[in-house]
Amino acid sequence: xxxxxxxxxxxxxxxxxKPGRVFKxxxxxxxxxxxxxxxxxxxxxxxxxxxxxxxADAAFxxxxxxxxxxxxxxxxxxxxSREHAPLAIKTSGVACVIASSFARIFYRxxxxxxxxxxxxxxxxxxxxxxxxxxxxxxxxxxxxLDQKQSYSAQAFPDFMKQLVAAGGLIEYTRNKMTxxxxxxx
Amino acid sequence: MxxxxxxxxxxxxxxxxxxxxxxxxxxxxxxxxxxxxxAPVAINEFRKIGVSKVFDRNKIALVPDHFTPNKDxxxxxxxxxLRNFAAxxxxxxxxxxxxxxxxxxLIPEKGLVLPGELVIGADSHTCTxxxxxxxxxxxxxxxxxxxxxxGTAWFKVPGAIQIRxxxxxxxxxxxxxxxxxxxxxxxxxxxxYKSLEFCGPGVADLTMEERFTxxxxxxxxxxxxxxxxxxxxxxxxxxxxxxxxxxxxxADADAEYEKHITINLNDLEPTVAFPSLPxxxxxxxxxxxxxxxxxxxxxxxxxxxxxxxxxxxxxxxRKVSSKVRCIVFPATQRIYLQALRExxxxxxxxxxxxxxxxxxxxxxxxxxxxxxxxxSAVATTNRNFVGRMGHTESSVFLASPAVAAAAAVTGxxxxxxxxxxxxxxxxxxxxxxxxxxxxxxxx
Ligand code: SF4
Numbered sequence: 001x002x003x004x005x006x007x008x009x010x011x012x013x014x015x016x017x018k019p020g021r022v023f024k025x026x027x028x029x030x031x032x033x034x035x036x037x038x039x040x041x042x043x044x045x046x047x048x049x050x051x052x053x054x055x056a057d058a059a060f061x062x063x064x065x066x067x068x069x070x071x072x073x074x075x076x077x078x079x080x081s082r083e084h085a086p087l088a089i090k091t092s093g094v095a096c097v098i099a100s101s102f103a104r105i106f107y108r109x110x111x112x113x114x115x116x117x118x119x120x121x122x123x124x125x126x127x128x129x130x131x132x133x134x135x136x137x138x139x140x141x142x143x144x145l146d147q148k149q150s151y152s153a154q155a156f157p158d159f160m161k162q163l164v165a166a167g168g169l170i171e172y173t174r175n176k177m178t179x180x181x182x183x184x185x
Numbered sequence: 186m187x188x189x190x191x192x193x194x195x196x197x198x199x200x201x202x203x204x205x206x207x208x209x210x211x212x213x214x215x216x217x218x219x220x221x222x223x224a225p226v227a228i229n230e231f232r233k234i235g236v237s238k239v240f241d242r243n244k245i246a247l248v249p250d251h252f253t254p255n256k257d258x259x260x261x262x263x264x265x266x267l268r269n270f271a272a273x274x275x276x277x278x279x280x281x282x283x284x285x286x287x288x289x290x291l292i293p294e295k296g297l298v299l300p301g302e303l304v305i306g307a308d309s310h311t312c313t314x315x316x317x318x319x320x321x322x323x324x325x326x327x328x329x330x331x332x333x334x335x336g337t338a339w340f341k342v343p344g345a346i347q348i349r350x351x352x353x354x355x356x357x358x359x360x361x362x363x364x365x366x367x368x369x370x371x372x373x374x375x376x377x378y379k380s381l382e383f384c385g386p387g388v389a390d391l392t393m394e395e396r397f398t399x400x401x402x403x404x405x406x407x408x409x410x411x412x413x414x415x416x417x418x419x420x421x422x423x424x425x426x427x428x429x430x431x432x433x434x435x436a437d438a439d440a441e442y443e444k445h446i447t448i449n450l451n452d453l454e455p456t457v458a459f460p461s462l463p464x465x466x467x468x469x470x471x472x473x474x475x476x477x478x479x480x481x482x483x484x485x486x487x488x489x490x491x492x493x494x495x496x497x498x499x500x501x502x503r504k505v506s507s508k509v510r511c512i513v514f515p516a517t518q519r520i521y522l523q524a525l526r527e528x529x530x531x532x533x534x535x536x537x538x539x540x541x542x543x544x545x546x547x548x549x550x551x552x553x554x555x556x557x558x559x560x561s562a563v564a565t566t567n568r569n570f571v572g573r574m575g576h577t578e579s580s581v582f583l584a585s586p587a588v589a590a591a592a593a594v595t596g597x598x599x600x601x602x603x604x605x606x607x608x609x610x611x612x613x614x615x616x617x618x619x620x621x622x623x624x625x626x627x628x
Contacts, residue, residue, distance in 0.1 A: 041259035075374040081309040083325040109325035159209040173331040
């Protein structure tokens with residue numbers, strides 16, 4: 001993983017998100033605190049978003065605005081396989097989750113449903129709650145507008161880029177199944 | 186190129202002669218699993234793919250186990266969705282209440298996973314079946330949806346950590362203590378993205394049920410899967426659950442591992458994970474005296490017949506402390522019935538424990554045993570995260586059935602050896618032990 005710490009530049013480049021505010025958490029944020037099991041008797045994204053992060057930060061769901069960021073340390077999303085967790089985060093308006101590392105099921109769920117995530121320990125450690133970030137997903141560049149720093153996160157491998165480009169795993173599978181059906185005919 | 190056991194199974198299912206760490210592959214799945222929480226999401230996603238049928242109606246399993254018997258109207262709606270989908274798609278392995286059990290105990294019991302097979306499940310503890318020498322891993326609902334349509338899933342080929350087991354467990358020490366010890370050693374992300382491959386002479390000392398307990402908690406160390414070699418015990422077990430043919434894969438002798446860890450079973454003590462991470466472990470002597478309000482014995486980790494036998498050995502002729510609520514939940518209907526026939530349920534009820542129908546219930550703070558603010562539970566389950574079993578200011582201590590049963594009696598964490606000397610494992614884990622105590626009593 002390469003890291004470049006230089007003064008922020010070109011924050012307005014295409015492909016970058018709008019600036020958003022950071023909600024910062026520690027390590028091992030598990031899916032039980034992201035969306036507690038007591039709310040899993042529904043899969044309605046809007047209802048899940050109301051309880052997003054509730055057991056880690058009860059103020060999150062009301063404070064978060066469209067385009068904000070969650071930044072956390074190691075092993076974000078550990079615990080259960082519930083896709084309700086990335087779904088609740090995505091629906092709450094979070095533009096991207098940045099963490100030192102992700103638990104693997106959370107990682108694949110986020111890619112499968114199209115929630116942008118970036119793995120970048122340097123950015124995760126340096127970023128503070130309330131900082132304003134801007135993220136260029138095409139290049140994996142993270143700009144900290146307050147600390148005037150930029151970081152490069154590891155880019156997605158090609159296969160995952162294909163998944164994301166198709167619009168997630170469902171679209172990807174739909175395309176694949178259609179091609180298969182056509183080949184049979 | 187040398188491959189680990191996991192890599193060989195993945196390669197075979199991807200139609201490749203070899204794979205290496207980090208490679209992205211698409212592999213055929215032998216079974217796709219979902220439950221009443223994850224499958225409704227998957228079914229909704231499946232509809233968007235635009236196929237009218239699942240890839241194979243015999244290779245999908247739907248188990249309504251989390252909020253069942255339906256705990257409220259929303260849970261009832263989710264289960265209904267599962268039931269209707271199963272009927273529409275003519276899914277063979279849909280298990281209605283009455284036949285249902287906790288998925289990770291039920292799937293092996295029904296012979297739906299055998300050595301060398303590849304299973305994905307929209308539930309993180311799908312890694313349980315590594316005990317049978319299969320590659321199995323937890324995925325999300327979208328993965329489940331795509332696999333139900335296509336019969337394939339994408340994987341990043343994992344590297345591995347080799348866990349070499351030596352010696353023999355003594356006293357009340359069980360597979361649960363081993364896995365808690367291991368997670369304490371490497372941490373909750375100690376095996377992130379990796380396989381945990383078990384090997385060594387100590388494997389033979391572990392019963393199949395203990396291997397299921399250990400593989401079940403691989404995810405608690407962040408692992409993609411945990412896997413055991415196929416030995417005589419595996420073959421004997423396989424013969425009791427299925428007649429299907431299977432393939433045995435072995436790790437190459439020169440396979441590369443990121444790390445080798447050796448654990449001598451002889452050195453282990455009963456171990457407890459303190460709140461709020463499974464890695465926060467202490468030995469029972471360090472844990473002594475911690476008060477508990479509830480003792481929960483069951484779950485996909487420790488709700489099998491041997492677990493119930495161990496708990497019954499301790500509870501027999503004793504009373505649950507008046508300050509403790511003891512809840513026993515056998516993992517499947519078959520285990521429930523067997524416990525009934527062996528007289529274990531009578532022992533639990535006489536001791537003052539409640540016995541529940543198979544359900545995930547208390548394990549995930551769903552229903553049937555929720556904790557109030559400030560309360561604590563000792564549980565044979567696998568997670569003790571903040572709020573896992575109820576209020577965010579309640580706490581969960583993870584332990585073996587022996588430790589949980591002993592705490593139920595005394596009201597605090599303690600070494601079961603203080604209540605009674607452990608019978609030899611070969612007796613304790615079989616039906617013969619409790620049967621023997623009954624005969625002795627009537628003589
Ligand atoms: S018993 Fe607990 S860990 Fe096991 S499947 Fe049910 S909720 Fe998950």
